[in-house]
Amino acid sequence: MTHKEKIPKQIGMARLLKCEGIQDVTKIKYVNNYKALIQFSKDSSADKLMQNEKLIEKGFHFTKTFETGISYGIVRNIDLEFTKEEIFESISSKINIINVKRLNKRGGNGWEPSEVVRVGFEGPTLPTHIFIDDIRSEVEKYVHPVTQCSHCWRFGHHLKICPRNQIVCPKCGDNHANCATTDYKCVNCKGSHMALAKVCPVYLKEKNIRELMSEYNCSYKRALTLYVPPSPLPQSYQTGHHEETELADDNTSTHVYAPTPGTYAQVVKTSAQIHQNINQTPQKAEKTQKNRKSKKNKKRHNENEEWIGASESDEHTYSSRDSQSKEDNQKNTEKRGRFINMLRDLIVKLKDVIFSNELTGDKKLSTSVKILFDWVLITAIKYLSDWPFFKTILSVNG
Structure with missing residues (x-):
């Protein structure tokens, strides 16, 4: 129950409902001076209140908590x-x-x-x-705008129906009108920004809830049950170590190793072989030495090609692993989003059946079980088809 003016309190509300013949009231909870929640033991009594023409003419507006009037x-x-x-x-x-x-x-x-x-x-x-x-x-x-009080800077109401007596500063959150501080503190999320900032997590939550209200055409209370908070960032993204690790991996994967020089034993062995040819003529010795140098250069060139080829292969392997990891993360994110949307649709369907006034209790139970069974079956078929075992069977049959 809502009204543009202040609604009656306990005794006045009881007399008002009694005069109109409204019964079966179990609880009355006042949200503020202009809004109250009335709980009934029978749906027929609630419908009688919502259809009361005298109260409607007086400016009262009635809406069920899980329905939009x-x-x-x-x-x-x-x-x-x-x-x-x-x-x-x-x-x-x-x-x-x-x-x-x-x-x-x-x-x-x-x-x-x-x-x-x-x-x-x-x-x-x-x-x-x-x-x-x-x-x-x-x-x-139509998407309802996010209302914010200019007195306490909380969301969900405006200045006229603000329940707080003391004014709040939008910059520091203390009990004064305004100040010149640059050390901001939000009164809603305690973050280091003003209460008016559009990056506030509480503001973004309220905005998403109103988008759900528009998408599913439901009340705020029902949209609140459908709201899924965003996942927090991993610790590596928050601390900044993730970028450093990736940079180190990139440097390692792209490093080209130089061939190691000859060992002392190889040098000694080569010298000994040269000295063995002292008894040869100078021309033959010079020709033999040139042949050995040519063979050594070819061998060293082949070693360089092997090292560079191995390094390029490692680089390609690391890059392919990184791209594959990114693709897997993207696919997992898309699957999670699809599953959340399917779960939202299931919740909306079940709530529509449970809170329907046209169905009996047995009909609600049977319909809910059927909806749940169909959802589980469709979800199982959709996600089992991605398993390698089922992909193999489908490829063989197809």
């Missing part, structure tokens, strides 16, 4: 000269239209009207199109 979409390229009332009278849809609001945009002089109009539809279903004076116009999903 109104689905919002946007329509673009609406002329600025038309008023909200004229737009409301001009549009028509198969789904009942609750309200129309023209959105604002930032301009040179602050906020100014835009050509985008937000349309509220009754129920949790968003139509794909509407008709504006019998002309078809596409409806896009």
